[in-house]
Structures are given as structure tokens and as C-alpha cells.
Amino acid sequence: MLVLSVLLLDGLMPRFAVPQAARAGWGLALVLALAMACLPPGSALMAGSPVGPVALLRVDALSLPFVMMLSVAGLASGARGPVLAGAALTVGTGNPVLFCIGAAGLLPLLRAEGAVPRGMVAWGSAGVAVATALLSGSGGWRLIVLPLPALLAASALMGLSLRPLSGARHGAPAGVAHLAGLAVGLCLAVRMLVDWPVEPVGAMWGGGVVVAGLVLALTGCWRARGARDAGRVVAGLLNGWGGMALVLVGLVVTGRADDLPLLALGAFRGLMLLVGGVGLAVLAAILTLAQMAEAAGSLGLARVGGLAALMPKASAMLALALAGVCALPPSGGFAVAWLLVQSLLALPRAEGLAGAMPLLAVLAGVGLVCGLLILAAVRLLACLVLGRPRTPRAAGATDPASGRLAVPAACLGGAVSVVLVPGVWLWLTRGAGWAAAGLKGPIPSGARPDWLALAAPGGGGVLYPAGIVALLALAGALVLALSRLGNTVPSRPAPAWMEGAPPSPPWMPFGEPVAQAGPAQFAGVLAWGMGRRAVSRRIRRVVRWGRDGGRRVSVLMEVGVAWVSRHAMGLVLLWLAVAALLRIWGHSR
Amino acid sequence: MMSWVVIVVAGSALLAVHLVLMVACAPLVRGGLVAGVARVGGGEGLPVLARWRLILSCARRHGVRAAGGVEIVPAMALAVALAACLLVPSFALGLPGAGLSDLLTVAGLLVLARLLPLLAALEPGGARAGLAAAGDTAALVVMQAVFPLTVAAAVMATGHGGIDALLTRLREPDMGSGRVSAMLMALALLLAGPDIGPGDEARAAERMVDLGGRGRAAMELARDLMLMAWITLAGDLAWPGGLAMLQEGGLLPAAMSLPGAIVAWLVRTGVICAGIVVARVVVMGSVRGTRGRLVLALLFATLAVVVLFADQEGV
Incomplete structure (x- = not known):
């Protein structure tokens, strides 16, 4: 955890150390994680129950796969941004509150890298906070509500959304930040739905x-x-x-x-x-x-x-x-x-055909x-x-x-x-x-x-x-042996058959760029039933209604979040006052 | 008790016989299909051996290639198709490598063998070959929805996803609705897997317009082997009774049962080919290609599960 903290500092302040230090730090983190993974799961380092601040710094077994994966990503890419180190620190902690703070802090960083859609930052932060609050108690109703905010937060971190479009407005080209988001989102889903609930969801x-x-x-x-x-x-x-x-x-x-x-x-x-x-x-x-x-x-599919x-x-x-x-x-x-x-x-499965x-x-x-x-x-x-x-x-x-x-x-x-x-x-x-x-206890051989x-x-x-x-x-x-035994002759290179068209003119040395299969041709078969104009118009109308409604809700949400954050101090004081009044009223009855 | 050396040698010999028979019959099967469709459809008859002649003459020629990768992709496709053929039992169960033969794995290998030639067609950058390959890729990927359904039907009917265990279980006498379910699975696989649709031959010819020599021969043989593997797998599921079983307490099938099993395999293959010819001429001729096949395949795969439950609820 200390190594990862230093890496985070390095990411936040790039002049903190020489560039090679980041790779060395990731290598050290990977070696430490591998060493911890090699220890038997029941050993004192892994399963003990330390108290105080040591408990916060403990990397438990469930964190190790994600820390290893992020360390490999950091080592391979040599990225010095705060995203990877922040993600590794977040998945490394087994404490729900620290995890919540780390995940919520990571969302704007992922948004800056384009790995998370804009509207999902507020939703994801709200989901993380609500899920952590629900985990703090043990009431049965909490487990019924819990998966909803946990799923929302996990999908926000992983950059998942129900938008089928992938234009420049909807997402960025894949980078190491996408992998970091995937690891943190997965870790969050596993922790909140499987590990932390007192009873199974x-x-x-x-x-x-x-x-x-x-x-x-x-x-x-x-x-x-x-x-x-x-x-x-x-x-x-x-x-x-x-x-x-x-x-x-x-x-x-x-x-x-x-x-x-x-x-x-x-x-x-x-x-x-x-x-x-x-x-x-x-x-x-x-x-x-x-x-x-x-x-x-440019790696645009219509250009390379x-x-x-x-x-x-x-x-x-x-x-x-x-x-x-x-x-x-x-x-x-x-x-x-x-x-x-x-x-x-x-x-x-439930009995019968309906269950299948x-x-x-x-x-x-x-x-x-x-x-x-x-x-x-x-x-x-x-x-x-x-x-x-x-x-x-x-x-x-x-x-x-x-x-x-x-x-x-x-x-x-x-x-x-x-x-x-x-x-x-x-x-x-x-x-x-x-x-x-x-x-x-004792692990069965299966x-x-x-x-x-x-x-x-x-x-x-x-x-x-x-x-x-x-x-x-x-x-x-076998194929190689058959080819040798059959004494087959290697082919000679020849220009591709261009349907008898004349050679390309000198100002177009690459041939007609649209005369080969392009990115649009691969989806033709999949648009079944969408070609009829009335149907497609209706579908588009429904999509437009849904999109406009979603946009309005997200604008309202953003306004609400902004208003709450502007008046946070006043709201906390108001909540304290109301709670105190309710308490007094309850005692007086 | 036979020593393990004898078992390994005899098993390998049986595996070699299986592979040689599959390779020998594969071009005959496609040739027979093309000839049958032409004859029943009212066209001129074609010789059944035409495919073998084409493959051999291509292999002997000094071929051309329009792109670098085209030199190795046909060999890779042929290797993948051969590996898939090794996993599909033709006349005997329990041959070496049977532990690897999973329904999902075989389907995946056959899809991979069909995908590699499409990449080879896209490499030179020709318009017609590229368009044919792009259309075929899209048609191939939607069929992926069928394979998990057939695996589900197999596991629900017999409790096994491995082909050998599945076929062994299907031979047992208490498999009433399981056998009907397996026949429906066979139909679903035949509709989803091989390239036997109305325009597939023409598209394959367009894809290979830039290819000649041994690459062309490998690609044609790989296509035929894929069809053979699908037909053999469907035949095994439809009639597992014809397969030679392992001896009681032994690790090899009885030698006396092998000729009968080979004849049964040839009969199954012939019947399925005749069925495909009839379906191509009578039914599929009017259905618009991939969409109709996908719907029918999904329907048969779902029916394979429905039949299981219908029997349970009827009892």
C-alpha cells in the first residue's frame, strides 16, 4: 500500500521522481503482490485480524488479483497519471469507507481520460455513496435495495452504458484508464454484492x-x-x-x-x-x-x-x-x-419448461x-x-x-x-x-x-x-508434412484481380479508396427488419423520446447535485437541527 | 488385460483410419451435394469426383497469391478443420483425444476454420471478395446464438457436454425423449454450422478469386472437411446406435464391430446429404438465406429442450 501511495504521489506530481521510478515502483508492487499471493491463505499476514491503522493498510486475498493486474498494466504502460495508482490503492483496501472514497475520487479522473461517460460520474458517485451507506447496517431491507446502487456504481466505473452509439461524444479510444476502470468496477461489484454483505444477497x-x-x-x-x-x-x-x-x-x-x-x-x-x-x-x-x-x-477505420x-x-x-x-x-x-x-x-432451475x-x-x-x-x-x-x-x-x-x-x-x-x-x-x-x-476452514479437494x-x-x-x-x-x-510429401510448389506473388479495371491513375496511387470492403459493410446483415421505413421511423421516435427524457433527468440530477454541493454546509446544519428536534420530540413523548 | 502400448498403438491406428476416411470422403460429400442439387433442380449432372480432381489439380499447379498472409492462412484453416475432424467420432467412440471433444469446443473450432478463409479473402483488398467475406462474417456471427442452446439441450438431456459421454448416454435404453431432442439438435447444428445455403458456393468462388495453387487446394479441402465434420456430428447425434462402443472393461472397441460401424457412418452421411439436397431444392430455395436459417436453427434448438420437458410433464 505504501508503494502504491508513493506511485499515486508520483502521478499527481510528475516532477516528483524520474520516469523510470514509476516502472520500478509498479514492478515492486507486482513482486510484493505475487509474494503475498504465494503465501498460504491461512497465514498470519493474510488472514490475521490486525487492529488500528494496520487494518486499513492490509491487502486481503480478494484484492490481490486486481492489484496484480493493475501492477502489470502500470509496469507495461509506464503510465504516470494518477488513475492507475488511484485504482490500485482503491482495490487494495478492504475497508468499505476507504473503498467508497477511492472509487468516488476515481470517477472524475476516469472521466478526464474519457473512460466514463459524462452523465455517469454523478450517478456513479451517488451509487457508491448509497451502497456504502446501505452496507453500514445489517437490516434485511438493506440487502434488497443494495444491488441497485452497487450495479450502477460498477457499471459507471467500467464505462458501461446503454447508449449503443460510439461517436466522439460518447467515449474515448481505449487506454490503460479503461482497464483500470474495469478492474475497480469488478472489484466493487464483487466486494459489495458478495464479500461485504453480512448475509448473502x-x-x-x-x-x-x-x-x-x-x-x-x-x-x-x-x-x-x-x-x-x-x-x-x-x-x-x-x-x-x-x-x-x-x-x-x-x-x-x-x-x-x-x-x-x-x-x-x-x-x-x-x-x-x-x-x-x-x-x-x-x-x-x-x-x-x-x-x-x-x-x-490516425487509426480511423476509413483512413488506414x-x-x-x-x-x-x-x-x-x-x-x-x-x-x-x-x-x-x-x-x-x-x-x-x-x-x-x-x-x-x-x-x-425452476421445475418445468417455464423454468428453462x-x-x-x-x-x-x-x-x-x-x-x-x-x-x-x-x-x-x-x-x-x-x-x-x-x-x-x-x-x-x-x-x-x-x-x-x-x-x-x-x-x-x-x-x-x-x-x-x-x-x-x-x-x-x-x-x-x-x-x-x-x-x-478445511478446503475440499474439488x-x-x-x-x-x-x-x-x-x-x-x-x-x-x-x-x-x-x-x-x-x-x-500433419498439414506441413503433407505439403512436403506432396512436393507442392510455393505460390508466386501477383497483383490482386481488380475486376478488369485499369490501373490507378498517378494521382491516386492507392487505388480507389472506396473500392474495397470498408467498416460499413460488416454490419449490413445485422440490420434485419430495420430497413422498413415506417418501423425504423417508429423505433427512432421511441429512441429519441427515451434520449430526451434521459437528458432531462440527467440535467435535473446535475442541477440537484450542484445545488446540494453548494449548500452542503447549510444542509448538514439543517439536518443536525432537524435530527435534534426530532430527538427532543421523541424524548418528550 | 491389454498392455498400454497395444492400446495406444491400436487407438492411434484407429484414429488414423478415422482421419483418412474423413479426408477421403469430404470432397466426395460436397461433390455429391453439388451434383445432387444440380440434378434434382433440373440442371445438368456433374461428376461426384469433380471436387477431388479440382483439389489435386490445384495442389500440383504453380499458384499465385495476391497478399503475403494468403500463403499461410489456408494451411492454418486446413489444420483447424483437421483438428475439428479428429474430435468428431465417425465410427467408434473412445479414440485417443476423446477427452477433448466438447460440443462447444468443436463448434468453436469449426467456426474458426470458417473464419480464417474470410480473413484471407479480405487481405488483397479486392472489392467483390471483400464484400462477400464481410457478408459471410456477419452471417456467421449471428449463428453463434445457436451453439450454447444446443449445448444446453445436450446437458439437460444427458448431463454431459462432452461428445463421447453424450453419445454413450444417448445409446442407453431409457433415453426416450433424449433421442428426439438429439435429432432436433442435429437439425439445428446442420442449419447453423455448414455453408450449404443457396448462395454459399458462389460467394466461396468469389472469395477465392485471387488464390491458386496449393493455397486454393488447402482452402477447398478445409471447406469440405468442415462440411464433413458438421454432417458427421449431426449424424452421430441423430443415430448414435451405429457407433462402435468400447468393450466391457477394455479401452478399445471390438474389432468385429468396426466394419458395421463404418458402413453405418457412410449410410448416415448419405441420408443426411440426401436430406440436405431435398431441403435445398424444396424448402431453402425460397427462403432468404441467413435469416431463415437462423430462425429455423433457433427454433429447432429450442424445440430440443421443449421436447425434454414435454415428455416429463406428459408422464
């Missing part, structure tokens, strides 16, 4: 969180599908995974409420693989995109293209990172989606989210890496020096190792998993992570990511 709310997460994931993926530049596509992908993470949190809540520790543990393992595998792949994509933007200028030939190393890195984000085997995204589907199938129908709808929604993730990633690859350059600026791009790609490559290597040998990462985060599943396998919580099967990779390697070797 009701299973009904678990279902509510699942549905809300699914809707937010669909909206995030829709934003990624329609975004106009590479950074915003990655931000949309991250939002999609944030929604999926909320679905997993909902499953953990249901597992705790119905006293199914293996279901809660399985869903939490999916969450950890999401943070480790997908989070590191997204980090690699963000860092690679920064290198590409340096070399090729053809980087596979110009920047082969960076393009391969981006393709691998995006493969890790998609839910296709053997990537980390697939492992998370597999665990999510198996956890959903392990849910206790909501589950089927959620499963179809999860499948659709996976499909939209693939579509957004393929669209990004097709417009950025494949095809021909669309502008002279993009045509002048060259690969950066190999050393500069070492950091994203290391992040990618970390993501691959987290997925191929999931046992290591799950062993490092085992304490958090047991705490989230509510396992205390709750200990396997090195190479991911087991379905309902016993429906086992996934071996390393086995799939070995199988693919075997098939690849």
Missing part, C-alpha cells in the same frame, strides 16, 4: 445482475461493431467483456445465495480468467495500437489499411491479441465463455455477445491490417524497432500462459476464489485448482486449453 438479485450484465454486454459489443476508429472498437470490446464479467458476478451471487459453493467458485474462476487472460490480451492490443498510431497516424504488409510484426501482434479477446478456441475468451455457459447450466426458458434466452444472448465480439474484432482487423492503405499517411507506416514491441509481446505471452496453464493463475488467486465462494484443466461447475465436462493447442499443433504438423 438474494438469488433473485443474482438473476437481475445476470440480465443487466447481458444487456450491457450486448450494448458494448454493438458500440464496438459501429465504432469508427480502432481505439473505440477496443473500448467497445472491453465494455462487452465488462458486461460478461457482471454476468459472472451475478452467478457468484446466485451461488452464494443458494449455498452452492462450487457454482460460485466456478463462476469466480471465469472472472479471474477474464481479468488475467482477456485483460492482458486487451492490454497488448492497446499498447500495439499506440505503436501503430505513432507510425500510421494494409498494415499487414507495412508493419508485419505489429500487425501479427494485434491479430494475436484480438484472437485472445474473441471467444474462439483456444483463446482466453473461449475459456471464459465456456466456463460461463457451464456455470449457467449448473444454475438451479429464461436460461435459454440468456444462453442465446451469451452466444450473440460472443458472435458480436468476433464481428467487431474481424472488422477491426479487416480495416486496419488487411486490404490496401487508404491514405498516403498510412502507406508510409513502418514497423517500430523490435525492442519497442517487446512489452506488448510480453503481455501477450502472459495472456497465453494464463490460458494454457490456468492452474498457475487460479492457484495465485485461490484465496480470493475461496473467499468469494464462502469456503472457510475446490483446489487443477493445473491444466478447467472443470465445469455442474460436472458437465472438462476443458483442456493446452490439449486443444497440442491438437492444433499436431494437425498443423
Whole structure:
């Protein structure tokens, strides 16, 4: 915590230390977190109950995965802003009041980086404050109300919203701040819905969180599908995974409420693989995109293209990172989606067909989210890496020096190792998993992570990511051997067939820029039923009404928050006076 | 008790036979489908062996490529399709690698094998190939909604998501509604997975306009293997009784049951091909491509679950 505090100071006052000191500090924080993760969860350092200020500085098991992930992000990016250090300090504390202050303080910083929509800062701060106030007591009604503000605060921190648009007004290109927001939002959701409540939150709310997460994931993926530049596509992908993470949190809540520790543990393992595998792949994509933007200028999807030939190393890195984000085997995204589907199938269901129908709808929604993730990633690859350059600026791009790609490559290597040998990462985060599943005392052998396998919580099967990779390697070797044995001849390069069109004139050396598949072509099939004019007009009208109503409410909210903050002192005095009068009145009766 | 060396050698030999049969039959199946659709639709008959001839002649030629990545992507697609074929049982259960064969994994691998050629089509930057690939990508991703539903139906019917355990359970005599559910699952997978829609052949030809030589051969063989894997998986689900089972207490199927199992697999494949030809000509000819297939696939996958509960509530 002390190291993180110094890093925060460094972020707030950039002249405080030399730039290399920030990376060294993040490295130290990562080493300390790893050392704490290697300790047995029952040791004195981890599970003791210290008193006084030491208790505030204690990093418990549930914080460690998030602190490790943020330390890796800080180490890889070398960012010196206060966002990462503030986020790490926030997730590092297990005290609800300190967490609330940290999360509320982080929201304006995230807004400054563009990771949080403008209207959500006030809503998020209000949500954090109300949820913390609700956690201070133990009344039954508090747990019924609690998930609503907690969900609001978590989605505000993760930058999730129900707006399907992704223009310049709605969000910024993905950066490390988006990852920090995701980590803090997830930690907040897990803490407030699973860890801090004295009694488990009701299973009904678990279902509510699942549905809300699914809707937010669909909206995030829709934003990624329609975004106009590479950074915003990655931000949309991250939002999609944030929604999926909320679905997993909902499953953990249901597992705790119905006293199914293996279901809660399985869903939490999916969450950890999401943070480790997908989070590191997204980090690699963000860092690679920064290198590409340096070399090729604007990364607007209608302006670049053809980087596979110009920047082969960076393009391969981006393709691998995006493969890790998609839910296709053997990537980390697939492992998370597999665990999510198996956890959903392990849910206790109501008897009969009516009990199965909501589950089927959620499963179809999860499948659709996976499909939209693939579509957004393929669209990004097709417009950025494949095809021909669309502008002279993009045509002048060259690969950066190999050393500069070492950091994203290391992040990618970390993501691959987290997925191929999931046992290591799950062993490092085992304490958090047991705490989230509510396992205390002697841990059953079924709750200990396997090195190479991911087991379905309902016993429906086992996934071996390393086995799939070995199988693919075997098939690849077979293809290579067949190619050698068949004595096939390598192809010779030739210009692409341009439908018989004459060569491009000298003033248009890149060909007609609109004569190749662009970003708009990937969404054509998905606009089914929206093409009819009357229907689309009606839908637009409803959307406009909703948007105007939301805008009015948000303006009122902002006015209210501003008025309250202007008259805060007077209101506190008024509240004291009213409370004193009520007390006196009560005593006098 | 057989020693483990014998088991490994015999299992690997059976796996090799399975793979060789799949690779040998895959172009025949697509060739048969194209010829059947042409013949039943009133066109001129095509030879069934035309696909094999095309693949072999492409592999022998000195090909061209319009982009660098096109040299490796066809080989990758072929490798992924081969890996998926290794996981789908054709005539025997319990072969080596069966522990990896999960319904969701196989569907994911087959989607990946279908996605890689689309990237290869987008790389040269040609307009028609790019448009065809973009349309195919969008059509492919909406089908993702079907696969979790089929996994749900499988787990609800049998309690297993792994293909071997699922098929073993389906062979047991008490699986009344489970078998009907599995047949509906097979229909849903056939509608959602393979590229057998009305305009798919033409779009595939457009996507490969810049590709020749061994890359073209690999891409065509990968397409055929994908279709073969989907048809075999659907056939296994529809009629698991034809598969050779493990011996009691042993780790390998009985040698005597293998020829019958291979014949059963060929019969299943032939029947499904005939069904696809009839569906293409009679039903799908008028339905507008992807939307109709998606709705039908979702319907069949949901019905697969409904059938399970209908039986329970009827009893």
C-alpha cells in the first residue's frame, strides 16, 4: 500500500521522481503482490485480524488479483497519471469507507481520460455513496435495495452504458484508464454484492445482475461493431467483456445465495480468467495500437489499411491479441465463455419448461455477445491490417524497432500462459476464489485448482486449453508434412484481380479508396427488419423520446447535485437541527 | 488385460483410419451435394469426383497469391478443420483425444476454420471478395446464438457436454425423449454450422478469386472437411446406435464391430446429404438465406429442450 501511495504521489506530481521510478515502483508492487499471493491463505499476514491503522493498510486475498493486474498494466504502460495508482490503492483496501472514497475520487479522473461517460460520474458517485451507506447496517431491507446502487456504481466505473452509439461524444479510444476502470468496477461489484454483505444477497438479485450484465454486454459489443476508429472498437470490446464479467458476478451471487459453493467458485474462476487472460490480451492490443498510431497516424477505420504488409510484426501482434479477446478456441475468451455457459447450466432451475426458458434466452444472448465480439474484432482487423492503405499517411507506416514491441509481446505471452496453464493463475488467486465462494476452514479437494484443466461447475465436462493447442499443433504438423510429401510448389506473388479495371491513375496511387470492403459493410446483415421505413421511423421516435427524457433527468440530477454541493454546509446544519428536534420530540413523548 | 502400448498403438491406428476416411470422403460429400442439387433442380449432372480432381489439380499447379498472409492462412484453416475432424467420432467412440471433444469446443473450432478463409479473402483488398467475406462474417456471427442452446439441450438431456459421454448416454435404453431432442439438435447444428445455403458456393468462388495453387487446394479441402465434420456430428447425434462402443472393461472397441460401424457412418452421411439436397431444392430455395436459417436453427434448438420437458410433464 505504501508503494502504491508513493506511485499515486508520483502521478499527481510528475516532477516528483524520474520516469523510470514509476516502472520500478509498479514492478515492486507486482513482486510484493505475487509474494503475498504465494503465501498460504491461512497465514498470519493474510488472514490475521490486525487492529488500528494496520487494518486499513492490509491487502486481503480478494484484492490481490486486481492489484496484480493493475501492477502489470502500470509496469507495461509506464503510465504516470494518477488513475492507475488511484485504482490500485482503491482495490487494495478492504475497508468499505476507504473503498467508497477511492472509487468516488476515481470517477472524475476516469472521466478526464474519457473512460466514463459524462452523465455517469454523478450517478456513479451517488451509487457508491448509497451502497456504502446501505452496507453500514445489517437490516434485511438493506440487502434488497443494495444491488441497485452497487450495479450502477460498477457499471459507471467500467464505462458501461446503454447508449449503443460510439461517436466522439460518447467515449474515448481505449487506454490503460479503461482497464483500470474495469478492474475497480469488478472489484466493487464483487466486494459489495458478495464479500461485504453480512448475509448473502438474494438469488433473485443474482438473476437481475445476470440480465443487466447481458444487456450491457450486448450494448458494448454493438458500440464496438459501429465504432469508427480502432481505439473505440477496443473500448467497445472491453465494455462487452465488462458486461460478461457482471454476468459472472451475478452467478457468484446466485451461488452464494443458494449455498452452492462450487457454482460460485466456478463462476469466480471465469472472472479471474477474464481479468488475467482477456485483460492482458486487451492490454497488448492497446499498447500495439499506440505503436501503430505513432507510425500510421490516425487509426480511423476509413483512413488506414494494409498494415499487414507495412508493419508485419505489429500487425501479427494485434491479430494475436484480438484472437485472445474473441471467444474462439483456444483463446482466453473461449475459456471464459465456456466456463460461463457451464456455470449457467449448473444454475438451479425452476421445475418445468417455464423454468428453462429464461436460461435459454440468456444462453442465446451469451452466444450473440460472443458472435458480436468476433464481428467487431474481424472488422477491426479487416480495416486496419488487411486490404490496401487508404491514405498516403498510412502507406508510409513502418514497423517500430523490435525492442519497442517487446512489452506488448510480453503481455501477450502472459495472456497465453494464463490460458494454457490456468492452474498457475487460479492457484495465485485461490484465496480470493475461496473467499468469494464462502469456503472457510478445511478446503475440499474439488475446490483446489487443477493445473491444466478447467472443470465445469455442474460436472458437465472438462476443458483442456493446452490439449486443444497440442491438437492444433499436431494437425498443423500433419498439414506441413503433407505439403512436403506432396512436393507442392510455393505460390508466386501477383497483383490482386481488380475486376478488369485499369490501373490507378498517378494521382491516386492507392487505388480507389472506396473500392474495397470498408467498416460499413460488416454490419449490413445485422440490420434485419430495420430497413422498413415506417418501423425504423417508429423505433427512432421511441429512441429519441427515451434520449430526451434521459437528458432531462440527467440535467435535473446535475442541477440537484450542484445545488446540494453548494449548500452542503447549510444542509448538514439543517439536518443536525432537524435530527435534534426530532430527538427532543421523541424524548418528550 | 491389454498392455498400454497395444492400446495406444491400436487407438492411434484407429484414429488414423478415422482421419483418412474423413479426408477421403469430404470432397466426395460436397461433390455429391453439388451434383445432387444440380440434378434434382433440373440442371445438368456433374461428376461426384469433380471436387477431388479440382483439389489435386490445384495442389500440383504453380499458384499465385495476391497478399503475403494468403500463403499461410489456408494451411492454418486446413489444420483447424483437421483438428475439428479428429474430435468428431465417425465410427467408434473412445479414440485417443476423446477427452477433448466438447460440443462447444468443436463448434468453436469449426467456426474458426470458417473464419480464417474470410480473413484471407479480405487481405488483397479486392472489392467483390471483400464484400462477400464481410457478408459471410456477419452471417456467421449471428449463428453463434445457436451453439450454447444446443449445448444446453445436450446437458439437460444427458448431463454431459462432452461428445463421447453424450453419445454413450444417448445409446442407453431409457433415453426416450433424449433421442428426439438429439435429432432436433442435429437439425439445428446442420442449419447453423455448414455453408450449404443457396448462395454459399458462389460467394466461396468469389472469395477465392485471387488464390491458386496449393493455397486454393488447402482452402477447398478445409471447406469440405468442415462440411464433413458438421454432417458427421449431426449424424452421430441423430443415430448414435451405429457407433462402435468400447468393450466391457477394455479401452478399445471390438474389432468385429468396426466394419458395421463404418458402413453405418457412410449410410448416415448419405441420408443426411440426401436430406440436405431435398431441403435445398424444396424448402431453402425460397427462403432468404441467413435469416431463415437462423430462425429455423433457433427454433429447432429450442424445440430440443421443449421436447425434454414435454415428455416429463406428459408422464
